[in-house]
Amino acid sequence: MKIVVLKFGGTSVGTVERIRKVANIITSYIKKRYKVIVVSSAMSGVTNDLIKKSKKLSNNFNLSEYDVLVSSGEQMSCALISGRLNHIGYKSQSWMGWQIPILTEGSHSSSRIVKIYKKRIINFLENGGIPVIAGFQGINLDRRITTLGRGGSDASAIMIAQFFKAEKCIIYTDVEGVYTTDPRMIRDSKKIKVISYEEMLEMSSLGAKVMQPISIQDARLNRIDINVKSSFKNKTGTLITKRKNIFRNKIITGISFTKNDAKVSLVGVKDKPGVAASIFKPLSENSINVDMVVQNISANGKETDLTFTIKSDDIKKTEKLLKNNKKIKFRDLLINKNVSKISIIGVGMITTPGVTYRMFQALAEKLINIQVISTSEIKISVLINKKYTQKAVAILHKEFKLNN
Ligand code: ASP
Ligand code: MG
Numbered sequence: 163m164k165i166v167v168l169k170f171g172g173t174s175v176g177t178v179e180r181i182r183k184v185a186n187i188i189t190s191y192i193k194k195r196y197k198v199i200v201v202s203s204a205m206s207g208v209t210n211d212l213i214k215k216s217k218k219l220s221n222n223f224n225l226s227e228y229d230v231l232v233s234s235g236e237q238m239s240c241a242l243i244s245g246r247l248n249h250i251g252y253k254s255q256s257w258m259g260w261q262i263p264i265l266t267e268g269s270h271s272s273s274r275i276v277k278i279y280k281k282r283i284i285n286f287l288e289n290g291g292i293p294v295i296a297g298f299q300g301i302n303l304d305r306r307i308t309t310l311g312r313g314g315s316d317a318s319a320i321m322i323a324q325f326f327k328a329e330k331c332i333i334y335t336d337v338e339g340v341y342t343t344d345p346r347m348i349r350d351s352k353k354i355k356v357i358s359y360e361e362m363l364e365m366s367s368l369g370a371k372v373m374q375p376i377s378i379q380d381a382r383l384n385r386i387d388i389n390v391k392s393s394f395k396n397k398t399g400t401l402i403t404k405r406k407n408i409f410r411n412k413i414i415t416g417i418s419f420t421k422n423d424a425k426v427s428l429v430g431v432k433d434k435p436g437v438a439a440s441i442f443k444p445l446s447e448n449s450i451n452v453d454m455v456v457q458n459i460s461a462n463g464k465e466t467d468l469t470f471t472i473k474s475d476d477i478k479k480t481e482k483l484l485k486n487n488k489k490i491k492f493r494d495l496l497i498n499k500n501v502s503k504i505s506i507i508g509v510g511m512i513t514t515p516g517v518t519y520r521m522f523q524a525l526a527e528k529l530i531n532i533q534v535i536s537t538s539e540i541k542i543s544v545l546i547n548k549k550y551t552q553k554a555v556a557i558l559h560k561e562f563k564l565n566n
Contacts, residue, residue: 163287165328166196169297169319172206173336174393175239184393185246187334188292192252196329197287200294201322202243203315204235209298225270229299229309232271233259236296236315244294254292257283259299259307264318266300266308273308274376275300275321283326295322313374320377324384331386333373334393339400340365340372342564343417343555350565354415355398358405361415364507364541378402405509413510413517414562417555421502421548423453424474425533428484430493433459433466440489441468448483450476454503454536454545465493469534471545474499501533502551505543506558518542524561530554 168191170184191198203209212232216223240256247254259266262283266273283293297315300308310317316333323331340362341351357365359382366375372390381388381402391399431437438457445452455470472480477497484495511517521542525532530553534545546554559565 163197164195165199165287165326166191166330166332167199167201167319167323167326167328169201169315169331169333170203170239170243170393171315171333171335172203172209174334175202175204175243176206178242180393181239181242181246184243184334185250187393188243188247189250189252192292198292199283199287199322199326199328200240200243200292201297201315201319202236202239202294203297205239208235208238209312226306229270229307233296233299233307233309236298240294240296244292247292247294252292253290254294255286256294256296258296260301260305262295264300264321266302266310268308270306271309272311273300273302274310275317278322278325280325311374311376314377316374316377317380320380320384320386320388323386324380328386330389331381332389332391334391335372336392336394337372337390338392338395338397339390340402340416342415343559344419347552348556348559348565351559352564352566354400356401356403356408356410357415358408358509359402360405360540361507361509362402364505364538365416365418408509410510412508412563413514414506414508414558414564415510416507417505417558417562417564418507419502419504419551419555421551422474423471423501423503423545424477425469425471425496425498425501425545426477426480426484427467427469427496427498428490428492428494429467429496430460430465431468432491433464437466437490438468440487441484444483444487445472445480448479450480450483454534454543456534471501471503471534500548501545502548503543503545504551504554504558505541506562507541508562509540511542512539520561521558524557525554528553528557530557 244254244256265277267276268274286293297318302308339353343351345351363378388402453471458467530550532544536543
């Protein structure tokens with residue numbers, strides 16, 4: 163069986179007109195002799211709305227009931243798609259997670275798919291049917307409904323492609339693919355034709371909101387090629403695949419930026435072994451994600467300044483933890499929200515020397531000061547004053563020739 167998984171995001175099924183279009187996309191694959199498994203997200207806005215309602219009733223809404231509630235948007239969109247396919251003469255049926263069943267593990271609201279029972283779906287496919295499966299949901303061993311985290315229908319599509327050994331997994335969305343940087347900010351940004359899982363992970367966890375980051379990790383582990391394309395325009399999108407499938411002459415694949423970071427500086431920390439661990443332990447125990455870190459030794463060698471970044475949402479918690487931490491002594495605590503993190507990403511930098519220098523030099527020429535730096539094998543990030551975000555991205559986009 164030649165199976166294709168087609169996943170439709172919220173805006174792609176956002177109105178009945180769009181659902182008509184989606185039905186036509188689906189049948190175009192049937193005409194090409196594919197067996198199609200459809201995975202749908204809720205109509206755009208529906209999930210947000212349900213979450214808002216839960217918050218109005220309780221700021222500590224029972225998570226198991228939260229999953230029952232927020233998964234309900236997918237029931238509506240799947241029925242609409244199946245109903246439309248039936249109307250235009252195709253055999254189709256909607257399936258909720260529990261009907262298949264899709265078994266998940268982990269906590270409510272952030273579960274992971276561990277097994278999909280395939281028999282019923284395979285039967286239906288063999289009999290010429292088009293199953294339309296609700297994304298974002300499953301059940302756990304207690305037979306309670308679970309969900310996979312916001313944007314989780316991407317993870318559903320990828321795990322379904324994996325379990326059914328699909329030939330293709332296509333993510334239909336409202337953008338044409340993954341871009342070299344945010345097209346709303348840099349007008350000459352370009353659609354990336356092929357990108358590796360690793361690069362895509364960096365791009366999406368750094369703010370390019372095309373796919374749920376954890377779903378890319380699932381795809382990487384299972385070696386599933388993903389096509390991201392627009393459901394509005396019939397154009398080739400972006401292929402997310404293994405590194406070795408990619409031939410490219412550019413060093414840098416994309417540039418991303420975030421504006422929700424905050425810089426925390428501890429000034430005049432008594433320097434002794436274990437001090438960094440004492441600072442970060444309570445943060446990690448409270449699920450505060452520390453991103454970039456720099457430590458300077460002061461002139462007298464007895465004190466150090468430690469700077470790191472966290473998400474702005476965590477400022478209050480972090481401040482409290484640091485001030486209440488009896489294991490550390492410092493003279494001052496400074497917090498600055500006026501920062502943004504700019505990252506250049508590309509597997510090409512592994513084999514090309516001088517990328518760091520080029521990045522720093524390009525920023526220096528525009529008199530943009532770098533406050534903190536962090537690097538990984540395929541990424542260099544710098545923290546700068548927020549007001550220079552656009553300027554910095556534009557200059558780096560040009561420096562690494564991403565606009566041509
Ligand atoms: N409807 C869910 C959400 O809005 C899942 C998804 O869209 O992928 O998060
Ligand atoms: Mg979505």
